[in-house]
Amino acid sequence: MFFVTGSTGNVGRHVVDLLLAEGAKVRALTRDPRAAGLPPGAEVVGGDLGRPESLAPALDAVTALFLNPAAVGGSTAGFLAAARERGVRRVVLLSSASVRDGVAEQQGPIAVRHKEIEDAVEASGLEWTFLRPGEFATNLLFQWAPQIRATGTVRAAYGMAAMAPIHERDIAAVAVRALLSGSGEHAGARYELSGPESLTQFDKLRIIGEVTGQPLRFEELPPEEGRQAMVEQGVPSFVADALLAYQAAAVRHDAPVSPAVRDLTGRPGLTFAEWVADHAEAFRG
């Protein structure tokens, strides 16, 4: 039995679907089972990771966990202690490419937060695998899609900033390989994950226009206005600061492309154009 946290999230929904497709048994956690829209093959469990002790009975017969920081937050240690007590052996953590190894201090709040969760997982005594993706393509669903639908224009800083956005299904596919693996195969591995191509923000908008058949325009803003625009789109200000810093650092070179999706799944990573095709309606006005 596999226990999926964040099962209604971008990555978790695919983890549930892909595990079921492999014939695995899945227990999927959500705070609101009625609204979850999870597939009938999954055993849906209502619960809140803010109160990890209440979830202990749901961990019976579970061998491995998929852990999403958006779901587990500050309760990681308590939840993992309950999991270990109930006989869980393995955890696959959705972490972040912002985490650096071998440094005294992490750079920025996103890295600090993910490193804290990684440390709690390492200290849990469970076998672990860390997935460290960079930019999710899904970020564009809240950063760009509303303005594209409303105006056909994206207003943002650093149009030449290059990233290698990853399809959420590829993160899930790697997670499922690690969850289903034989004992020890991916234990202690830290996999950096990316999409298969380095794309500037200009490239991404061009591809969205091509795939959805719309003329779209990029209005490049000075950094401070770009930050303000992100905050107005609902990005928390500390995340806007972090994103702007990543973008500023990413204007002069291609983004690194990781081989991990291909190596672990045996197929190439999904392209950005494929991701846009999967979400085309979100960008149509």
Ligand SMILES: NC(=O)c1ccc[n+]([C@@H]2O[C@H](COP(=O)([O-])OP(=O)(O)OC[C@H]3O[C@@H](n4cnc5c(N)ncnc54)[C@H](OP(=O)(O)O)[C@@H]3O)[C@@H](O)[C@H]2O)c1
């Ligand atoms: N965005 C990026 O570029 C990026 C890059 C690297 C890493 N990441 C990592 O990926 C995470 C986001 O993953 P995602 O996009 O798949 O998630 P998401 O779509 O934001 O979904 C969040 C999930 O967490 C669950 N959740 C929230 N609070 C909970 C609680 N108290 N108890 C139980 N479940 C709770 C929600 O379930 P219900 O609402 O159904 O309860 C939902 O399934 C980030 O937090 C970060 O750690 C993101």
